[in-house]
Amino acid sequence: MTEVQITAVDEEQIDTVLASDVEFAGDMSFKKPLMIKGRVSGIIRSESELHIEERAVVEADITAVVVSVKGSVKGNIVASERIELFATASVDGDVTAPQVTMETGCRLNGACRMTAPATDAGV
Secondary structure, eight states: OOOOOOOOOOGGGOSEEEOTTOEEEEEEEESSOEEEOSEEEEEEEESSEEEEOTTOEEEEEEEEEEEEESSEEESOEEEEEEEEEOTTOEEESOEEESEEEEOTTOEEESOEEEOOOGGGTTO
């Protein structure tokens, strides 16, 4: 089996970054890429990419196009395109996406469901 390496995103390419000293609780919705470095709890909905950095702690159910996890997530993750779990990721919850990539060393405690891409639905 070939080991897959996921490419990390450059912070400069992200529209909004929640710094490591930010704590947010509640419902969060956004349309452009977001990077979380701090603590977030509640519900997260995105029409774009969500990047959870290595020291970030997220306790939320997440729905986005792409979800990239390096930190800790407690909650279910649903992505319309893909979910990326880096080696430092810890996820306690179910993940659902057409494409799920997991680096060696990540921890997933939940079910993994691979769905058909949205463009293939009904074909």
